[in-house]
Amino acid sequence: MEEMAASQENDSEMDCSDNEDCYDYNDYYNDEDSDVEHIDLLKIDPEYFEYKCLSEEEIERLLNETVEDLSNRLRISLSLAKVLLHSHYWNSNEVIVKYEENPQQTLISSRIDPPVPPRNIIFTPTHMTCPVCVTLHHVDRFFYLSCAHMFCKDCWTMHFEVQVNQGISTAISCMARDCVVLAPEDFVLKHLQHKTSIREKYQHFTFQDYVKSHPELRFCPGPNCSVIVHSNEIKAKRVVCDQCKTIFCFRCGCDYHAPTDCQVIKKWLTKCADDSETANYISAHTKDCPKCHICIEKNGGCNHMQCYNCKHDFCWMCLGDWKSHGSEYYECSRYRENPNIAHESVHAQAREALKKYLHYYERWENHSKSLKLEEQTLGKLRARINEKVMSGLGTWIDWQYLFTAANLLAKCRYTLQYTYPFAYYMDAGPRKELFEYQQAQLEAEIENLSWKIERAETTDRGDLENQMDIAEKRRTTLLKDFLDV
């Protein structure tokens, strides 16, 4: 910048434009004459940060001034100046240096000119066919960008309309295949002359693009807030929005995070999110033994748990004593509706609704997890059997019944899993009672089966096969009574 300024006769004016401080910043400049004051402020308050909360109109004016200044300086159209600034993150200085060094290359790299100059256009005919709509038009109706790809007016309009509707604005390019030339603002607006709403959309999107590409500007992240913060210092400093009072970091736009910097806080937050997954895992996959309160992770599909520590037998689902589950009236799968709910408050009803949903969801989810765990059990079983066979303990065919049992278990549990959404949507009444009774029966038998499969080597084969038969009967009975196809 220093070098540049030296070669310019009006350096003071230029400095001014570079920092975009001509606009509304006279006070700031006057203050800065006394540097001492600024340093003092920082000493008193290390978070001291100069910024301004501006409206869209003010920012627009600010951007336009930058554009006008560059346009005057390089003697190029406003529209081209805007494209150049946008592609250089609004750094007028850089644009000027590059442009004065090699104007052609700058225009090519900013996608204003095509990489290869087009051949001269010779208008011999008075009419020609537009390659997009394949319609013959007078040459007057044809328009083209610097690449000289000619298309008719209506096709350009339609092209812009479709692009804008997809949210594309500053990145709209020529219609020709593989052509990278961008359509500058004035070209687009000219073709959207009679399309007011599309025109407005286009202007809205371009404005968003400009602000986002400008390092000294930041949209306030507050919900529905249209404030744009401007600061010459691109630092991770605290900004409080004048309008919505949202506090955020100027540099990254996220929650303010001093003294940590933007990258570190990002890493930290990601890690925390990961660790909270661990917490979620613990709450989702472990429960405390109801007797000795040791933390237990469920690693098999069977819901009949035996505490490793105190040998207490309990049900994983309801944490009740397993003995009561052995009886005919298996209570665990039944959801008890609160009969007085109609008289209670809206809150109580909502809570009850959530409770009801969770009751079914938990069981649904639990069985889905059990299914996955039993798949692992099957894998281990296969390995153990393989070992036995290899060491001469029986033949493959002798152990096949275990796989049959495991497959049956999966089938039963799958059905059971799908009984819960069914029950959830059933109206209370004798039919639901019957359903839930059968569901409970199935549940009990499946857990017995799972228990026996997990302890296959010590379970009598006849006993296991008997259990398989019972479970499958329960399943088919339930389906017979309730499957409505």
Next chain:
Amino acid sequence: MAALPRRIIKETQRLMQEPVPGISAVPDDSNARYFHVIVTGPEDSPFEGGLFKLELFLPEDYPMSAPKVRFITKIYHPNIDRLGRICLDILKDKWSPALQIRTVLLSIQALLSAPNPDDPLANDVAELWKVNESEAIRNAKEWTRRYAMDN
């Protein structure tokens, strides 16, 4: 429905009069924006000898928006997924209104000759294509034989 744009009429006529070798595209009797497409598997590719059915639909804003194309015949290809969706740049961000049904179908035919496992849509297929190309090609041939021949 609005009258069919001249562009679509012209393209359809040309497709009928000067068909692209190895490609047939016939508009549906009831909807001129819907094309029944058959692409023959290119020579010296694992798809050789196969006839692949595709469907092609020209959306309301065609040619400003790309046509929608999908394989109906099952095909083992790293850039075509289970549902027949195709990963091809000109059908997405590289679409240009100057492209045509003809050019799109030619590009699809070219994709069959030159699969690109580095830009995959069917990940498992692309993976195999990279680690064990000969097995992938064997699979592609097998699928071609099974799904794209004699029916």
